[in-house]
Amino acid sequence: MIRFDEVSKVYRGTARPALNGVSLEILSGEFVFLVGASGSGKSTFLRLVLKEEKPSAGAIHVLGQDLGRISSRKVPYFRRNLGVVFQDFRLLPNKTVFDNVAFTLQVIGKSKGFIHEAVPDALQTVGLDGKAQRFPHELSGGEQQRVAIARAVVNKPAIMLADEPTGNLDPETSxxxxxxLERINANGTTVIMATHDAGIVDRLQRRVIEVIGGRIVRDERGGGYKTQANPVVSQGFGMAPSASPYPAPASTGGPS
Ligand SMILES: Nc1ncnc2c1ncn2[C@@H]1O[C@H](COP(=O)(O)OP(=O)(O)OP(=O)(O)O)[C@@H](O)[C@H]1O
Structure with a gap:
C-alpha cells in the first residue's frame, strides 16, 4: 500500500536530512502511529506520501503507483485516494460545515446529487448530523476536527494521514x-497518524514507528510511545537497515 525504499529528504538550504535512508512498508488496513521528537521528520514523511514534497533520494510507492512517475497534472487525481487531517483543522472559516465538506467534492467535479447524499453521510459518521449549517467559529475544537475528518473521509479514501489531529484538544475530546479514527480504520481505511500523545499511543497498542533525526529507530507492532525494555520488533518489513487542496491554517478559534 505504501512503500519507502531508502528514502531521504534534504530540504533546500539545509544540511541535515529531514529523512535519512528510510525503508518501510505499510499494509492495507493498518493503523500506524508515527512518533518522535519535534523536528524528527514525521510531517516530512506524511508530506512525501502526499507528494507535497519530492524525495532527494530513494523511491516511494503509494497504492501501487511510483510517485516519481506521477506527473504534476496527475497529482490531484492521485490525492483523491488520500484523506488528510491536521492539528489546526484548516477549515474554511466563511463556509458552513456542510459546505466545508462539500467543497472537496465540488473541486473534483462530483454532481450535486452525489454531494447531497455523501455530505450528510460523512457528517453522520463523525456525529455532526445536526450541525450542517453552523460555521466553524460556532463549533468547539473537537467539533471542528470532526468536520475536518468528515471532509477527509467524504470521498472514501484508501488512506488517511493525520498530523497530530489531537494536538489542540483536551484528553476527553481527543x-x-x-x-x-479507529472506526474509520475498522471500515478499511489505512490510518497513519503522527502524534506526541503518549497516552493515546499506549492505550491503542497499534504499530508504532519511531523516528529520531530522520531515521527509523523502532518499528513495533502493538507498541507504546516509549521503547519497551525488550521491544517486539516488527517481523519482516519495516525496520530501516541502519537504524494541499487545503487552505492555509485558519484562525477558526480552536482551543490551544
Ligand atoms: N520546508 C522546509 N524547509 C526546510 N526545512 C524543513 C522544512 N520542513 C521541515 N524542515 C526541517 O526538517 C526537519 C523535520 O521536520 P518535520 O516537520 O518533518 O518534523 P516533525 O517530526 O513533523 O516535527 P513536529 O513534531 O514538530 O511537527 C526539521 O529539522 C525541520 O526544521
Missing part, C-alpha cells in the same frame, strides 16, 4: 476523535 479520546472521541481517536474512537472515530
Amino acid at each position: 479520546a472521541g476523535i481517536m474512537a472515530l
Whole structure:
C-alpha cells in the first residue's frame, strides 16, 4: 500500500536530512502511529506520501503507483485516494460545515446529487448530523476536527494521514476523535497518524514507528510511545537497515 525504499529528504538550504535512508512498508488496513521528537521528520514523511514534497533520494510507492512517475497534472487525481487531517483543522472559516465538506467534492467535479447524499453521510459518521449549517467559529475544537475528518473521509479514501489531529484538544475530546479514527480504520481505511500523545499511543497498542533525526529507530507492532525494555520488533518489513487542496491554517478559534 505504501512503500519507502531508502528514502531521504534534504530540504533546500539545509544540511541535515529531514529523512535519512528510510525503508518501510505499510499494509492495507493498518493503523500506524508515527512518533518522535519535534523536528524528527514525521510531517516530512506524511508530506512525501502526499507528494507535497519530492524525495532527494530513494523511491516511494503509494497504492501501487511510483510517485516519481506521477506527473504534476496527475497529482490531484492521485490525492483523491488520500484523506488528510491536521492539528489546526484548516477549515474554511466563511463556509458552513456542510459546505466545508462539500467543497472537496465540488473541486473534483462530483454532481450535486452525489454531494447531497455523501455530505450528510460523512457528517453522520463523525456525529455532526445536526450541525450542517453552523460555521466553524460556532463549533468547539473537537467539533471542528470532526468536520475536518468528515471532509477527509467524504470521498472514501484508501488512506488517511493525520498530523497530530489531537494536538489542540483536551484528553476527553481527543479520546472521541481517536474512537472515530479507529472506526474509520475498522471500515478499511489505512490510518497513519503522527502524534506526541503518549497516552493515546499506549492505550491503542497499534504499530508504532519511531523516528529520531530522520531515521527509523523502532518499528513495533502493538507498541507504546516509549521503547519497551525488550521491544517486539516488527517481523519482516519495516525496520530501516541502519537504524494541499487545503487552505492555509485558519484562525477558526480552536482551543490551544
Ligand atoms: N520546508 C522546509 N524547509 C526546510 N526545512 C524543513 C522544512 N520542513 C521541515 N524542515 C526541517 O526538517 C526537519 C523535520 O521536520 P518535520 O516537520 O518533518 O518534523 P516533525 O517530526 O513533523 O516535527 P513536529 O513534531 O514538530 O511537527 C526539521 O529539522 C525541520 O526544521
